[in-house]
Amino acid sequence: MTVDIMWKKLPIKPIEVSLNKVLRCGQTFRWKNVNNTWSFTTQDRIVLLKQFEDHIQYSWIMLEGQPKDVPHSQLEKETTSFIEDYFNLEVNLESLYKNWIKADLLYKKKKTPFQKFPGIRILRQDPWETLISFICSSNNNVKRISKMCDSLVNEFGEYINEYEGIKYYSFPNFQSLAKPGVESKLRDLGFGYRAKYIYQTALKFLDNEKYPDITIEKLNDLRLQDYETAHDFLLQLTGVGPKVADCICLMALDKHDIVPIDTHVYQIAVRDYKFKGSKTMNKQVYHQIRVFFKEIFGPYAGWAQSVLFTSDLGDLNNGINKVEVIKGEEETIKVENKRGILRTL
């Protein structure tokens, strides 16, 4: 079945959003790059994005079997609303960068990462998806996390539709991840010990008797609560420690000033900002570094941190999300790996 795709324009420059960076720097693990078009699923559609020098083009493919009587203009409006919300577009990134560069040059003589890597912003992702994705992230690398998230939607999500011969599924809700047998299925899919964490966390959301406080409504409501409340709530969940909780606070719950401290950021603090602290990471050092970065970069310190992190990451082409569909006599799917070698699936 061929679907006509109509492209619309949004006047967004790369300096405000760099799709290649933002969608591959370890905030989200679910966007696929198919023939230079970025694709993602919400609960009811595939969203498509394409970046150009002075704008971004977008389109969408609705859930298969949707009633056709919804006006095109409404679907378009819904899609733009999603994009504006998801990319936090009301935040002017360019002006934030200007302040960060000023602050950063106090520590550096050369160019700062903010001059070298424009367009990196924090996304406003769905709290449940962010929670599960970052449970997967513990002691793990971006490539495998992406693969795991892909398995998760393909195995437990709802079918949405097809694009370029690839089937797309929605991110699974807590009910589908709390079903019996999910843990061992996740083990089979290569989740390792995180299989248990995901299943247990989903169970806590399901079991209202035992955990009346743990509901999706409360999780989503954390966007309106203060940081401590959100952080404490998240720590109740299995597989969520301080680092993962902070990632969720920053990337889903509007806590823009929160800097998640991992081994990477710790290195950056010591190496580039002459942070002096103990060699081992403990709760105190964790807090110290967070405050340290917040004092340098201000209320959007978490956003600044993601630029530093990305610049330190080096190679963003982690391979898993780059797909090239070549149409011939038979459709073949080729995946470009990190070294740029194509292998046929």
Next chain:
DNA sequence: TTTAGACCTGCCCAG
């Protein structure tokens, strides 16, 4: 209250 080990998997990269 604070601090080592164990924990799954896979892929990058020295010996």
Next chain:
DNA sequence: AGTGACAGGTCTAAC
């Protein structure tokens, strides 16, 4: 080609 360390940590069990 074949091992080993390591990857945006968390949990658990003892000091």
